[in-house]
Amino acid sequence: MEIKNGIIINGVLHEMTSENVPCNQCSLLRICSKSEKEEYDICLCALMNCDGFVNRGKVKIEEEE
Known part of the structure; x- marks a missing residue:
């Protein structure tokens, strides 16, 4: 899987989205x-x-070789 925009915190991927996600x-x-x-x-x-x-x-x- 290729993710272009995201943050990994403690081994969990949080992907940025352009969908309207409420703050809560x-x-x-x-x-x-x-x-x-x-x-x-x-x-x-x-x-x-x-x-x-x-x-x-x-x-x-x-890592990719």
Whole structure:
């Protein structure tokens, strides 16, 4: 599988999407949010210019030869 835009955190791939993902369904919400009231320290979607992140599950990175 080839992913062009995503973030791997603790072996889990979070892919950027252009689909409209509400903040409360974004897979990186707990990283952005400092409270349950949607007050953010920083919004990764705004920084990365995307509409949300989707959890694609555990990944293993292998080097290509």
